[in-house]
Amino acid sequence: MRENIEVRARKAIEQLKPYSPGKPIWEVQRELGLERVIKLASNENPLGPSPKAVEAMQAALTELHRYPDAQTLDLKQTLATHYDLSPEQVLVTNGGDELITLVSEAFLEADDEIIVPSPTFSEYAFGAQIMDAKIVVAHLKADFQYDSEAILTAVTDRTKIVYLCSPNNPTGTFLPRTELKHILDSLPEQVLVVLDAAYSHYATDEHYSDGTEFVRAGYPLLILRTFSKIYGLAGIRIGFGIAHPSIIQNILKVKEPFNVNALAQTAAAAAVGDAEHVQRSQTLVFAERERFYKALETLGCSFTVSMSNFVLVEMGEKSAVIYEELMARGIIVRHGKTWGLPHHLRITIGTPDENECFLKALSDILDTGNMHA
Numbered sequence: 029m030r031e032n033i034e035v036r037a038r039k040a041i042e043q044l045k046p047y048s049p050g051k052p053i054w055e056v057q058r059e060l061g062l063e064r065v066i067k068l069a070s071n072e073n074p075l076g077p078s079p080k081a082v083e084a085m086q087a088a089l090t091e092l093h094r095y096p097d098a099q100t101l102d103l104k105q106t107l108a109t110h111y112d113l114s115p116e117q118v119l120v121t122n123g124g125d126e127l128i129t130l131v132s133e134a135f136l137e138a139d140d141e142i143i144v145p146s147p148t149f150s151e152y153a154f155g156a157q158i159m160d161a162k163i164v165v166a167h168l169k170a171d172f173q174y175d176s177e178a179i180l181t182a183v184t185d186r187t188k189i190v191y192l193c194s195p196n197n198p199t200g201t202f203l204p205r206t207e208l209k210h211i212l213d214s215l216p217e218q219v220l221v222v223l224d225a226a227y228s229h230y231a232t233d234e235h236y237s238d239g240t241e242f243v244r245a246g247y248p249l250l251i252l253r254t255f256s257k258i259y260g261l262a263g264i265r266i267g268f269g270i271a272h273p274s275i276i277q278n279i280l281k282v283k284e285p286f287n288v289n290a291l292a293q294t295a296a297a298a299a300v301g302d303a304e305h306v307q308r309s310q311t312l313v314f315a316e317r318e319r320f321y322k323a324l325e326t327l328g329c330s331f332t333v334s335m336s337n338f339v340l341v342e343m344g345e346k347s348a349v350i351y352e353e354l355m356a357r358g359i360i361v362r363h364g365k366t367w368g369l370p371h372h373l374r375i376t377i378g379t380p381d382e383n384e385c386f387l388k389a390l391s392d393i394l395d396t397g398n399m400h401a
Contacts, residue, residue: 040160053360062358066385068376069360071197071227071338073260075312075379077295078305081261084298085291096290103288106297107268111240116273119280120296122287124226124254124267128155131189131250131269133282135220136161140188143179147172147198147367149224152191161188172199172332172340176207180214190215193224194239195231198367198374200334205237212247220275221249226267227336229258229306230313236335243270250275255292257337258309259299266292313337316377323387327394338376340364347371353393359386 053065100120108115121127132155136142140161144152145168153163164187166179179190190211194203203211212221228238239251250271256262266288269279299305320339324331330342343350351363351373364372377383 038160040157043157056355056358056360060356060358065358065360066378066382067360068378068382068386069362069374070262071257071336071376072262073257073309073337074377074382075260075305075309077260077263078299078302080302080305081259081295081299084294085264088291088294092290094290096286096288096293098285100288100293103268103293103297106300107270110300111270113240113244113270114273117243117270117276119269119271119276119283120288120293121267121269121283122289122292123256123265124224124252125151126265126287127252127267127269127279128152128222129158130279130282131220131222132156132159132161134279135188137188139186141184141186142189142191143182143187144191145174145179145193145196147364147369148191148193149197150366152193152222152224156189162186168196168199168201172196172201174201174203174207176203176211179211183215183219187216187219190219190221191224192221193226194236195227195335197224197227197336198338198362198364198369198372199332199340200336200338201332202231202233202236202335204233204235206235208237208239208242212242212249217248219248221247222252223249224252226252226254226257228253229310230337231335232314233335240270243272246272248272248275255296255299258306259296259302260305260309261292261295261299264289264292264295266296312379313377316380316383319380319383320375320377320387327387327391329390329394338374340369341373341375342371343373344371347373350390350393354386354389357389357393359389361386 053067056065104115104118107118128151136159138160141164142156143164143166146165156163164182166182169175223239225238242249250269254267332340362374
């Protein structure tokens with residue numbers, strides 16, 4: 029094999045850092061020789077996929093020799109009916125990540141600017157980097173609440189997109205309806221706002237808005253949603269966007285024709301109507317979230333009140349050690365260094381049994397006699 033290849037990638041690619049997901053269960057099992065591993069790192073639904081989605085996929089298996097519907101017509105109609113929209117306001121994608129990439133390809137040119145909160149989901153910046161656009165950071169407040177004035181102050185004549193993640197990953201905080209409206213009303217009309225509402229099903233605060241009302245009102249707003257969280261379909265990669273038809277039409281120009289596979293389309297259409305699974309998933313998270321708070325308070329751990337299915341916990345200077353100690357016990361969580369939070373861990377809410385195992389392990393580790401240097 030030749031040692032060097034002279035083909036060069038675009039300059040923008042040289043700055044890219046691949047997304048770093050949480051470790052999969054099989055990898056930890058293999059590395060540490062553990063039989064049972066509990067994964068509380070990727071904000072997945074611990075109850076598994078929607079049963080109606082599984083049933084629908086099984087029924088569709090015999091048609092896998094056919095190409096999927098390139099227009100995702102049935103699913104778009106199902107989603108439009110569910111959210112009281114027209115099908116022209118809906119775009120289905122291969123997970124929320126593809127939608128972010130498509131938005132970047134459709135609207136960004138070299139040297140355009142996007143505004144992102146910090147800390148937040150890293151894929152917004154990734155999409156901009158692909159297009160050689162500039163990332164402008166608007167930091168959250170000290171308590172991880174949104175700072176709408178910081179966002180508006182960051183706007184220039186090069187601003188093309190403002191990303192808002194609400195509830196925000198990894199903090200679990202959210203942007204209240206009044207602040208969202210203030211931002212939408214204050215931005216120049218040519219600026220697209222992308223509201224990532226992937227965790228909206230877990231938000232319980234009366235002041236929360238998933239943004240759909242503002243799309244109906246005609247604002248230049250694109251809402252990103254996913255089937256990976258509440259519906260438990262992370263493994264088949266399907267998400268969707270909601271926006272004004274003119275925004276959707278521009279994104280469709282850069283979309284691949286068969287971007288969403290047939291099983292994903294079928295499963296998602298069934299999952300939307302699985303109200304029982306959604307309710308069970310919400311009930312679990314709401315109860316276990318409160319349990320987390322009480323247990324963490326007892327352990328003397330600071331945390332951020334969350335509107336999502338995870339909790340951001342401050343562990344101090346030994347957070348990396350605690351992370352490794354949990355891993356050694358077969359419990360995978362997410363270390364905050366990914367978001368520039370080296371003293372934090374993000375813990376996904378699992379089943380009651382999984383959470384009990386985590387809390388017992390954490391209590392044991394925090395005992396100075398069990399903390400390795």
